[in-house]
Amino acid sequence: MLNKKILVCVTGGIAVYKTVALVSKLSQAGAEIKVIMTASAMEFVQPLTFQVMSRNDVYYDTFDEKDSRVIAHIDLADWADLIIVAPATANTIGKIANGIADDMVTSTLLATTSEVWIAPAMNVHMYENKAVIRNIQQLHEDGFRFIEPSVGFLACGYVGKGRLEEPEKIVELVKQRFLKSTKELPLLGKKVVVTAGPTRERIDPVRYISNFSSGKMGYAMAEAAVSLGADTVLISGPVDLPKPAGVEFIQVESAAEMLEAVLENFDNASMVIKSAAVADYRPKEQHTQKMKKKDGDSSIELERTTDILRTLGEQKKDQILVGFAAETNDAISYGMSKLTNKNLDYIIVNDVTDPNGGFGNDTNVVTLLTGMGNQYPFEAMEKKQLAKVLLETIVADERPISDDR
Structure with a gap:
């Protein structure tokens, strides 16, 4: 990051003390x-503090022209x-989203x-x-990038999402941004939507249908896309996983x-990677009270959920659509069928019975199938390493991502 020029805009919240460490x-x-x-912001920390940390003048008055030229x-x-x-306060986010320039x-x-970055x-x-939420969505559409707040103990006494991301993590994101050339950042400026984990379809307040994802x-x-x-x-x-740094995170439960959430982010996406294991069926009736145990057998009537991949395949314009297929037999054959029937550009197929792959493992064994008929098999490797290799392969494939998305 030597000699890279970074302007830090500090607005008024108790998290200003973290921004001192960030600078x-x-x-x-x-x-x-x-x-x-x-x-x-100056109610929390004096400009002199940032002047010492940055070794530059601190600006706070639009009409204080330090250099007349x-x-x-x-x-x-x-x-x-x-x-x-x-930190970016709700007030400042609202101003930026609505084009207000009053400071x-x-x-x-x-x-x-x-x-x-906000x-x-x-x-x-x-x-x-x-x-x-509306203002943040508008800024996303306007091309601003967000560093999502973390979950934890807040200064107001609440516990929840709203803590300024730790300075160390923000610095790491900035390093990734500057230490790599544009060639090494082929998705720079592109929006990638990733789905992950299982869904839960409620039977009653204490039971649900799900899977082992x-x-x-x-x-x-998602981490590979950020990188x-x-x-x-x-x-x-x-899922029981920490939120990756640098992503916009949306928590959901059911297939619906x-x-x-996917449709809300689909129109302006460059690529959608649907790796979530979405339930194919849900209970036709969701009980508002716990179902009591009875003598004899019982049955639950199920109905189909909407096929998200098929829906996206029908609606896509120039988005790259990547699916996953977790199979227990004839994985390649079933994968090719899904690739064609759901109008996908790529599908990543894995046999979940393989001891080196499947749900819960830290490694995976997959084959990448393309709409152009190519097959790229990948032997067992760590999922984080595999994810980056898969994404780099997709980017380098014969269908590049459109420059206008």
Whole structure:
């Protein structure tokens, strides 16, 4: 990151103290850092603190022109290789989403053509407020990248999603962004949607139908997409895995919820990787009370869930659509059939009876089938390593991702 120019925009939340550490670590890594603060941010930390950490003047007043030869907020907007808003409050997110420029931070962001990353931090209920969700979605559509907040103990006393991501993780994401050439980041600026894990179809308040999917392969695919530069959306069923850094994370439970989340992100996606093990059936009736045990046998009537892959295959325009097929026999034959019938571009097939692959394992053995008739077999390897190899193979295949997505 030597001599990379990073502009850090600091807005008013208690997480400002973490941004002090972030600026220090970015500076130590060799980047040149400049800081803009809002008036609210200065209620928590004085500009002198950031001046010491960045070894540069700190900006906070649009009308305080430190160099008469330039207009400060325009000069900063043009200067930056990357802009990070951290912490980003609900107020500032709302302003950016609606084109409001009433302080130096928002004026600079409105004037820049540089890449902008937003790292929200706020109370969990604020983060889940419909207005905030709407503003974040608008910024996603406008091309802003988000560093998702983590789950934990908040300053307000609540426990939930809203903690500013740790400075170490943000620095690692920035390093990935700058330490690689554009050739090594073939998905830079592309949106990749990944589904992962199982779904649960409720029978009653205490029982459900599900499967053995651990989500490990899907989470590995999401991490691989981030490492190749993609703006990555991970839509996950219930799993016991940590959220990968750098993804937009959407938690779902049922097949219907997963379908809704995928469709909401489909139109502006470059690629969709559907690695989730979605239930094919759900109970036709969901009981509101626990079903009591009775003498003799019992049966539950099931109905089909919507086939998400088939739906996407019918609706796709120029998106790359990648499916997974977990089989117990004739894996290649069944995979080819799904590839054709569901209008996919690629399908990743694995035999879950293989001791080196399947649900829950840290390794996998797969074959990548392409719509052009190619087959790429991969021997057993760690899922994280395999995910990156698979994604690099897809990117390098004969159908490149469109430049306008």
